[in-house]
Amino acid sequence: MIGRLRGVLVEVGEADCLIDCSGVGYVAVCGARTLQRLPAPGEETTLYIEHTWSAEQGPRLYGFPSRDERRAFTTLTAIQGVGPKAALSVLDVLPPGELASAVAREDKAAVARANGVGPKLALRIVTELKGKSLADAGFTPSAAGVHAEVAPATPSVAGEAVAALLGLGVAEVNARRAVDQALIRLGDEAELSAVIRAALQELGR
Structure with missing residues (x-):
């Protein structure tokens, strides 16, 4: 990933x-x-x-642009009826800290300002987020703004190479096999670009 x-x-x-x-x-x-x-x-x-x-x-x-926005996005898309496009629209008008404040105020109108988000969906978003700990989403309403969080682990070269091949339409099982073979040839310290090139050669591209 x-x-x-x-x-x-x-x-x-x-x-x-x-x-x-x-x-x-x-x-x-x-x-x-x-x-x-x-x-x-x-x-x-x-x-x-x-x-x-x-x-x-x-x-x-x-x-x-930040881990907080990424986590807010994943929390929004977990709500029924909120797809990626709607979640991005919400974050366009309400960054994480402002969204948390709107939820605390039950300000459905603020959420409904997002493009493609009607009153019923705005109500669902406010209701769903209010029923959860917003700290799990990486943001909470506070005067200090967004809470800090622990940085995620850096993705491995193998993981990023597999993801790149998936983005090219390669089946996951084939992508992982090709990357494994590439790493055997190049070694674990190989750069990402070299691993991807070698994996593509393994796939006969």
């Missing part, structure tokens, strides 16, 4: 961006507020990633 990307921003689209990490380009879907705050193409940037998989879309990476 990919948890973070740090690399050179190549381009920014209407709903996503392309980041070059050691020669491998990753497309990350982002909210409008995140895209607006990215640096100019050619500069280095870091995004925290939520890596999802669905039968309809396959693998997809969602990018966020």
Whole structure:
């Protein structure tokens, strides 16, 4: 699983961006507020990633400027009726700390300002989040703002290489086998880009 990307921003689209990490380009879907705050193409940037998989879309990476926003996103998408697009829209108008405050005030109207979120869904979001410990989502309403959290473990080269192959449409079992063979050839200290190239050679591409 990919948890973070740090690399050179190549381009920014209407709903996503392309980041070059050691020669491998990753497309990350982002909210409008995140895209607006990215640096100019050619500069280095870091995004925290939520890596999802669905039968309809396959693998997809969602990018966020902080761990708090990533955790808020996963908490929102766990609510029935809240898909990734709606969750991004909510975070566009209410960053994590403001969302927590809106939930504490039961301010359904604030949540309903998000594009594609109607009054009924806004009520469900407020109700569902109020019934949980918002600290589990990495944010709580407080004067100090967002609470700090422990940084996640850095993804392994093998894990990132497998994820990259999945993004190219390779079946997971084949991707893992190819990466394992590549690491046997190159050694555990090999760079990510070299492992991906070797794995693609194993797959006959």
